[in-house]
Amino acid sequence: HFTLKDAGSSNGLEWLEARPRSKESTFETVRMGFAGNTLAAMELKDSFGQTTLLKFSGMVKNPAVNAGEFKFTPPRNADVITE
Numbered sequence: 001h002f003t004l005k006d007a008g009s010s011n012g013l014e015w016l017e018a019r020p021r022s023k024e025s026t027f028e029t030v031r032m033g034f035a036g037n038t039l040a041a042m043e044l045k046d047s048f049g050q051t052t053l054l055k056f057s058g059m060v061k062n063p064a065v066n067a068g069e070f071k072f073t074p075p076r077n078a079d080v081i082t083e
Helices: none
Strands: 002-010 013-020 027-035 038-046 051-055
Antiparallel strands (some): 002 013, 013 027, 027 038, 038 051
């Protein structure tokens, strides 16, 4: 769904740029900045010219997670769609 290209290095990160193939996308570009193999930042440019920068820290790959942390109880009167 995206065209990918190497966007070079800046601010100590290696950047990958993704451009949506669909003209109906709400984003013009999504850039992902990597420190080694770890995602450190994302820059999203929307179709209105606004840019949002997200910075990630303290990333832990494959942490042990208790299954109880994923319990979700929908609010009363919520519509629940199942397969």
